[in-house]
Every structure is written in structure tokens, then in C-alpha cells.
Amino acid sequence: MDKPTNQNIRIGFYVCHCGSNIAAMVDCPAVAKYVETLPHVVLSRDYKYMCSDPGQELIQKDIAEHKLTRVVVASCSPLLHEHTFRGAVEAGGLNPFFFHMVNIREHDSWVHTDKAEATTKAKELAHAAIMRVAMHKALEVKRVPVHPDALVIGGGIAGIHAAMTLANAGKKVFLVEREPSIGGHMAKFDKTFPTLDCAACILTPKMSEAGSHPNITLLSYSEVTKLDGYVGNYTVTVKRKPRYIIEDKCTGCQECVANCVYKEAKFPDEFNEGLGKRKPVYIPFPQATPQVVVIDPKTCLNFRNGELTGKCKKSCVTACGEKQAIDFNQKETFLELKVGTVIVTTGFKAFDAKRMPQYGYGKFPNVFTALEIERLVNSSGPTGGHVVLRDGKTEPKSIGIIHCVGSRDKKTNRWCSRVCCMYSLKLAHLLKEHTGAEIYNFYIDMRTPGKGYEEFYDKLLEEGVHFIRGRVGEVTDWAMSKEEMEKGKLVIRVEDTLAGYVRRIPFDMVVLATGLEPQEDAQSIRRMLNMSCGTEGFFLERHPKLAPVSTFTEGIFLAGCCQGPRDIPDSVAQAGAAAEALVLIDKGYIEQEPNTAYILDDECCGCKSCIPLCPYTAITFDAAKKKAVINEALCKGCGTCVAGCPSGSIVQNLFDDEEIFSEIEGVLAHE
Amino acid sequence: MTTKYSYFPGCSLKGIGRAYEESLLPVFRALDVELEELEDWNCCGATAYMAVDEVKACVLASRNLAMAEKLGHKELLAPCSACYLVLNKTKHYLEDSPSVRGVIQKALAEVDMTYSGNTPVRHPLDVMINNVGLDAIKKRVVRPLTGLKVAPYYGCQIVRPYATFDDQHDPQTMDRLMEAIGCTVVHYPLKTRCCGASLTGTLPEPGLLCSKILLEEALKRGADVIATVCPLCQFNLDGYHHNIKKRWGDFRIPTVYFTQLMGLAFGLGERELGLHRGFIPMKPLPALAPAAVGT
Numbered sequence: 001m002d003k004p005t006n007q008n009i010r011i012g013f014y015v016c017h018c019g020s021n022i023a024a025m026v027d028c029p030a031v032a033k034y035v036e037t038l039p040h041v042v043l044s045r046d047y048k049y050m051c052s053d054p055g056q057e058l059i060q061k062d063i064a065e066h067k068l069t070r071v072v073v074a075s076c077s078p079l080l081h082e083h084t085f086r087g088a089v090e091a092g093g094l095n096p097f098f099f100h101m102v103n104i105r106e107h108d109s110w111v112h113t114d115k116a117e118a119t120t121k122a123k124e125l126a127h128a129a130i131m132r133v134a135m136h137k138a139l140e141v142k143r144v145p146v147h148p149d150a151l152v153i154g155g156g157i158a159g160i161h162a163a164m165t166l167a168n169a170g171k172k173v174f175l176v177e178r179e180p181s182i183g184g185h186m187a188k189f190d191k192t193f194p195t196l197d198c199a200a201c202i203l204t205p206k207m208s209e210a211g212s213h214p215n216i217t218l219l220s221y222s223e224v225t226k227l228d229g230y231v232g233n234y235t236v237t238v239k240r241k242p243r244y245i246i247e248d249k250c251t252g253c254q255e256c257v258a259n260c261v262y263k264e265a266k267f268p269d270e271f272n273e274g275l276g277k278r279k280p281v282y283i284p285f286p287q288a289t290p291q292v293v294v295i296d297p298k299t300c301l302n303f304r305n306g307e308l309t310g311k312c313k314k315s316c317v318t319a320c321g322e323k324q325a326i327d328f329n330q331k332e333t334f335l336e337l338k339v340g341t342v343i344v345t346t347g348f349k350a351f352d353a354k355r356m357p358q359y360g361y362g363k364f365p366n367v368f369t370a371l372e373i374e375r376l377v378n379s380s381g382p383t384g385g386h387v388v389l390r391d392g393k394t395e396p397k398s399i400g401i402i403h404c405v406g407s408r409d410k411k412t413n414r415w416c417s418r419v420c421c422m423y424s425l426k427l428a429h430l431l432k433e434h435t436g437a438e439i440y441n442f443y444i445d446m447r448t449p450g451k452g453y454e455e456f457y458d459k460l461l462e463e464g465v466h467f468i469r470g471r472v473g474e475v476t477d478w479a480m481s482k483e484e485m486e487k488g489k490l491v492i493r494v495e496d497t498l499a500g501y502v503r504r505i506p507f508d509m510v511v512l513a514t515g516l517e518p519q520e521d522a523q524s525i526r527r528m529l530n531m532s533c534g535t536e537g538f539f540l541e542r543h544p545k546l547a548p549v550s551t552f553t554e555g556i557f558l559a560g561c562c563q564g565p566r567d568i569p570d571s572v573a574q575a576g577a578a579a580e581a582l583v584l585i586d587k588g589y590i591e592q593e594p595n596t597a598y599i600l601d602d603e604c605c606g607c608k609s610c611i612p613l614c615p616y617t618a619i620t621f622d623a624a625k626k627k628a629v630i631n632e633a634l635c636k637g638c639g640t641c642v643a644g645c646p647s648g649s650i651v652q653n654l655f656d657d658e659e660i661f662s663e664i665e666g667v668l669a670h671e
Numbered sequence: 672m673t674t675k676y677s678y679f680p681g682c683s684l685k686g687i688g689r690a691y692e693e694s695l696l697p698v699f700r701a702l703d704v705e706l707e708e709l710e711d712w713n714c715c716g717a718t719a720y721m722a723v724d725e726v727k728a729c730v731l732a733s734r735n736l737a738m739a740e741k742l743g744h745k746e747l748l749a750p751c752s753a754c755y756l757v758l759n760k761t762k763h764y765l766e767d768s769p770s771v772r773g774v775i776q777k778a779l780a781e782v783d784m785t786y787s788g789n790t791p792v793r794h795p796l797d798v799m800i801n802n803v804g805l806d807a808i809k810k811r812v813v814r815p816l817t818g819l820k821v822a823p824y825y826g827c828q829i830v831r832p833y834a835t836f837d838d839q840h841d842p843q844t845m846d847r848l849m850e851a852i853g854c855t856v857v858h859y860p861l862k863t864r865c866c867g868a869s870l871t872g873t874l875p876e877p878g879l880l881c882s883k884i885l886l887e888e889a890l891k892r893g894a895d896v897i898a899t900v901c902p903l904c905q906f907n908l909d910g911y912h913h914n915i916k917k918r919w920g921d922f923r924i925p926t927v928y929f930t931q932l933m934g935l936a937f938g939l940g941e942r943e944l945g946l947h948r949g950f951i952p953m954k955p956l957p958a959l960a961p962a963a964v965g966t
Contacts, residue, residue, distance in 0.1 A: 477860060
């Protein structure tokens, strides 16, 4: 890395109009004219679209014709086109790192309103880049091999689909699910909109296929607790929670369940949203995958506070007989996996309706959440598909469905949860079919964008379901004295914004269309995988349009509701896309940005102060040489150690002192 | 240890709602909270002035805030709901609107005053729950009001538009407080519904209807008494029984300040707590131990 001598620095500068995106606020020809006067600049041009093919060809042509050795483009964010221009420079025969990019769109034209000032700023930024690029050194992109196995975290519909796609392409996949069965939220649904397909009929074959696929290792009742290693080469630690059943020995015959000392099921059943009951030994639902029972130590008589008591007569063990699948001594175990790519499909959490006390969930028994209704209308649900009030026997004659509970609200979540309008329509249809009740939907706006969705809405209108436009104020048991029809009912108070007055409508049953939220532990997953989150807490994709399933970490992909609310078709489509991981696996390597830090061995005094500073644990200590060592593959080029080193003996490629100081000089040079 | 707050009584607590002050002061004293009344405080502007000219109303209210800051106690206690809302609203404008802040600061400078915005405005319920604490309150109870069924009524202004210390739709602080002194709290879904406010004086028909709805529902829920935090609510619910009876029939139930009930539980005398001032007397009292006279 010789310091370039002055003679061989010949800079070409290009300022992009980006149509009118930049040119409307920055006088591009004036910037080009200004840069022309700067040292080492051989040519300076303004051009309408630098990222276009002719724009890129222009750079290549100029490199040859004008013997350019450095290139600067002033245009949009490097996030968008740095890669493009580096490619053009490389195609022109230069090292791609003899290029620098100036952002005069996001950082300038888009955020300023005074053309003269914005133009001055563009000149200053360009000047800085010219000074900096003169100091650039040739760098080399390193290739890191990618381990061919993949990990999918979360076994809902998105995770199942992503795992199947990879497995069908011949890749080995580990599918980790924290519940005793895969299936996720979709397994709880009765029908799916707008086709009214039975959710179980379309999901469960996929579940069992995933469960038995030779390329898929299904790790249910397990959680990923740690991710070590670096891009393309991760070591994953998976915690396997004890289910007190030896999975390989259990045949799913459920003799143990039938013979449990509890003759009657008496504990709230998680799968049925607490509406049904289960025993301490149970299988979550008939089509659970794997078909393996689980023992809940919180309710099993053989345990107390998680400790074995041996106080139960263990009739389940007797019932299991020679299969000997029950093992009360099972402990938590940890499994280490080697994978190259990770697909995150951790899903969503339904909004907790208790956070809106004005709707009375938890206070009035006959206020239900939408998920509870999914179970109530389901023929394999706790009531066998018989829709009844919380008393277990009365059929509702009138039902109000409140939309946007915990969505589109500054006080809870600002976003639209996307699926609630449609699932409310679906539930309205199913409830009408099951009970013949009068059904009202209370909505802010009806959002039905999707194939066949608007048509489904039309169908509901024809079925005689009522629609009232207005956000519900409250659900109350306060009956006005003269309105006998309100006595003992739940009264919905709402401003009917189309009719223009406040209405009170009494109901037997109220359904809350709760929105979608990030999972409670989304933040710890995010930290573990080094991902980013949007302000609302959903995982952030690399680019909302151009890289919607990638993350900022190479080799880690996203799909389904962990990235934002979406319905089943969209989740599946995205999960298919997340199998982009395939491309990486088949390519076999990842290219690494060379902007990593390295230690100047002669200067490092071995004080170790950099080691705890590194957020990526990329620095270790070589005890023999008494020097710090940076693992290039782990280093993300954040620069923390460079700034922190007391002896100044850490240097970062593309950000060495010379380059940064020249850049500062440049930005200050313009008057 | 005694805690000190600046105290802004506002006009109601010196006039129509004097029973509020009469009960508030000894109750806080019993809880080792000292209140120092602002000297020369002025009208908060209430809802009326805010409706006419918000900026001028803020100027008027800010003089009280400036005085509180000068007095040097960390926080200002404003028991009347209207004062509490207006002072908080003024604080919000001072923080969020540079133009209003400019007008206020200029006006204050005219009379050699300043306000930096550092004095929070607190409500007695907030202080009782979050500073004094339910445990300390329970310790002070000498005759729990066991068996007294209370409908907790919060009114609108302490929860709307700002829900500063309690839930906007289903506030709970007074519920917890009433339970702490031994009362039974009845489920009262109208706890933040309008009492009719100043409509009772201007458009009596809808105003009285609001009050009647509240009284009727409290009775329906089996309450012996309505507990309130607001002088205007107390006045509307207590003072118009005659007019309500003429229109819709008798809905006789006393409405008292929550501090009066606390005082009773703390062993203070009825007169001492201003309980004799209500139109509908809170009688008979539940089976209480004989009231101790004096504190």
C-alpha cells in the first residue's frame, strides 16, 4: 500500500442530476465547474442519471480516455448505488476502492429548501471527497466460505414454507420452534379469507411433510439461545426444553393422556386460548407436529415448583408400558449446530386487549378476542364449533365486531395491522353462518386490498352484515333506564360518522379485532442475530423494496410477521423469497467489505483496552506475542477500537487517518 | 419526614367547594404532607377563558406557575380539576409552542416574573398514590369505612385530554384509595362521563340530564355515596336534586369529596371535614366508631 504520488492521481468527478431529485435544489453544472478547479481533477461532468447504463459507460470510457486513476460520483446514498459505481470503476480497469461517493440527495437536495445553500453544501461535500479519494489505497475484497446448512427460527406458516423450500432444494435445514408443535397462529384459525379454505386442511399436510422431510431436522419445544461465529459460519446454541417424553419412543398413541390421574381435563388449554381444558399430559391439538405428547411440570402432580416429588402414582407411565417414552428425569439440554444461513420467521404477538380497558376485555365475560372466536367457530375447538357465550350455553343473537383494537392509534400502536379488516369479515361470515345472529362491524376504514378481498367484502354486504363507520368509544354494561333492550347487554357506544350521530347499540357478544405486534422477546432475538428494528419493533429489512427479505447482516433473512403485519399469502410468498438463502448456499461464499480494522503489530503495546470495546467480539489477545488480534471475518468496520486505542495502533481500511483528515480539510476548504 | 408542596387552591376551594379544602388540608397533614398556599394567586382562567382566548388564558394561568416556581418547592398541588387541567395545559403550551411561550414570557417579564417550566403540577390523587403510597395511608386509618359502598367518580378534566397519572378510560387511583380506607367500590362504568359541567347553568335541560344519568346509575349499582375529585362535579351532583326530581323523579344519593371519606377513616370529625355543607347529607354514616373530635 504505497502512498500514491501526486503525478499518478488523476481524478474524474461526476455530479448526477437524478432527474430533478438533485437538480431541482442543487445547481449541478455549478458544482461540476467548481470541482474542475480542484487539484488532481482531470475532468468534471454533470449528468442526468449516473446510475443508468450510459452513465456507467461514461465512467469506463473516461477512465480509458483520460487515464483516470480515481473516480468520485456525487449522487444518492452509497447504500443505493455505491456497489453500482464500484462495479463501473472496476470494469474500467481500476481497483474498485479508488472510488468515493458523495451523497448530495438524501443529505442535501431532499432536506434543504434554499438552492444557493444546498449548492454550496454540495460543493463542500464534493471538495471533501476529492481530497479524500486522493488518499485511497487499493483494497481487496475477501471471500468467506458459506456453510451449506440452514437454520429457520420459528415454525409458523412462514417458517414451515421457508424450511420446505430449502429442504426440497436438497439443503439440510434445522427448524426450531419454541412451542411443543409447529403450526404457529395459522394452526389456530378456522377458515382462511377470502376463499374460506379450512386452515387446518391446507396447513396440516404441510406440517407433517415438514416433520417427516429427510432434510429437515425439526427441533420443537426448543429455543435458539446463542449465535456465535461470523457471516456464513455460525455456531448456534439451541436450548431443548424438557418435555419429559423421549421423542423417538413416543408414538403419539396418547394412552398416557387417557390414563392420567386427572380423570377430567381441568387446566386452561393454551391452544384454545384458555377456552378449553387440558390435562397435565397432553398433545396441543390433534394434528400437532411432531405427534408427541408433552408433560407440563406446572400442573403435573409429579412436580412441585419444577422439582420432582414422586408423589403421583404415575398411571401415565404404566399406560405407556414397554414403549417407556416417559422420562421424568429429563433435563434441559443444549445442542450446538453449524449453519451458514439463518431465516428468521418468529412471527407476531396478538395485541393484548386488556390494554384498552374501555372495551372491557377481562371485565365483561362476553367480550372476546378474535383469536378466541377462531377457536369457538372451529369444529375441533373447545365447543365443537358451537358458538356460545362465556357461560358455555347461551347462543348470541347479536354480535358486534370492533375493528382496529390496538391498531391505528397513537396511544397503542400507530400502524395498520393489515389483516384485521379481512379476518373480521371472515369471522362475521362464520358467526352468521353458525348462529344466524345480527352482526355489526365497527370500522375506521375498510381495508381490503388483495386478490378477491374486495369481492369478499361485497359478499358480506349482501349477506346482511351491518357496517358502521366509526371508532368505538366504549363497551359498557351501563343500560339507559328507558331502553329495556339494553338491560344485561353489552352496549357499544360509537359515533356513526356516516349518519352523523352517536349511537348506542346493545349486543350479546362483542369481538375485538386485535392487531399484530412484535413478539415480546423480539428485542433479544434482534440482539442475538445483530439485526435492526424499526421504531415499532418489527425486524428491519435491508431495503423495503429492493431487499425486502434480507437484513443488514449477510446470510440472515426475514419472512412473515416478524418483519411487519401480513396475511398468509404474503407470508408464504415472502418465505419463498427468503429462500434467497439458497443462492448464497449454492454460490458457496460471501464477499466481505474490506473496510475492516487491523493492528499495527509494531505499535500495539498489548494493553487489551480494545478487546471489551468490540461489539462483535472480533478482537482477541495473542498471549505469545502479547498483541491484540482482529479477526477480519468478524470485524464489521464500526471503528470503535480505532478511536479507543490509546497508542493509535489500530487502523481501519478506507478510514485511515490520512483519508479522514483530508476529507475534513476538504469540507472546510470551501469558503 | 414531611414533604412540602406549593398549593394552588383556586376559587372553588375557597367558595363553593370549600369542603374540599376543609378536608384536603387535615388529610394531607395527617399524612405528613405540608402544603404552602401561593401568596396572591389569581384565577386559573378555568374552562371559560380558555374557550375565549387560549393564549391570554395561558398568560393568566402562567402567573400562578411563576409564583410556584419562585416559592421554591419542587411541585405544585392543584386539587380542583379545572385548575389542574388549565395549569397543565399551560405547561404544555410553554413546552411545545415557541410562539405561545414568547407571549407568556413577555407578559411575565412585564411584572418582573419568569417561569422556566420546571415545576410539575400534581393532583392530590396522584400524590396520594404515587408519593404517599397506599401502605402509609392504610396505616393512618383508625376507623375503616367498612361496608360503605362508594361509586368513584373522576369526571373528565383529570383524565382528558391528558392522562397524566391514571388510565384515560378506566382510571383506578381513587378506586384503590377508597379500598385502602375500607370502602367497597362498586363497578361504576360512568366514572369519567360528563356531569353536565356549566351546562346546568346555561342550558339546564341537557346539563341536568347528564347529572341525573350519573346519580341514577350510582343508585342502580347499589352505591351509598358518590366520591368525587372535582368541585364542579360535586356541585352538579349535589346541588340540583330538586330540579332533577321535578323532571325525572328522585335520585337521592350524597356526593362527597374523596378527601372527606379519607378524613372520616382517619378519625376526623364530620364538621371538621365540611360534611355538613352538602345538600344531601351523607347520613346515616356506616357503623363507625364514634368520631373523635379534633385532630
